[in-house]
Amino acid sequence: MVSVCLGELGVQSYEYLYKMTMAEFNIRLFAFKRMSTNRELLVREVAYYSMIGSHLNPKKLPKSKEAFWQVGRDVKVDKERVERMKEAMRKAVEQYNNRK
Numbered sequence: 001m002v003s004v005c006l007g008e009l010g011v012q013s014y015e016y017l018y019k020m021t022m023a024e025f026n027i028r029l030f031a032f033k034r035m036s037t038n039r040e041l042l043v044r045e046v047a048y049y050s051m052i053g054s055h056l057n058p059k060k061l062p063k064s065k066e067a068f069w070q071v072g073r074d075v076k077v078d079k080e081r082v083e084r085m086k087e088a089m090r091k092a093v094e095q096y097n098n099r100k
Contacts, residue, residue, distance in 0.1 A: 008032055037072050044069045 005011040009028045011020070048065050062068040 004029070040071050044071055 005017050005020070005025065005028075009025075009032055011017050044065060048062075048068050051068070052061060
């Protein structure tokens with residue numbers, strides 16, 4: 001909690017940090033997440049229109065911004081990708097355990 005307050009939330013001193021209530025922390029954290037999402041949406045807009053504006057093959061372009069870059073809680077991960085990631089982790093752990 002201390003690193004989040006001092007780093008991301010912009011609390012200036014330890015004294016103020018220890019006087020802060022949990023409600024104030026939650027309000028600041030909610031505002032930080034909202035600002036981060038808005039910043040990511042802005043970056044997505046710029047990236048999407050810079051890709052659309054360039055001379056790429058129109059058949060290979062994504063049909064919507066959501067297909068191009070999912071933001072926030074709307075991010076969907078397909079089951080195949082999750083299984084591949086789990087398998088890669090299993091192999092890495094097995095290699096680590098059998099390294100001698």
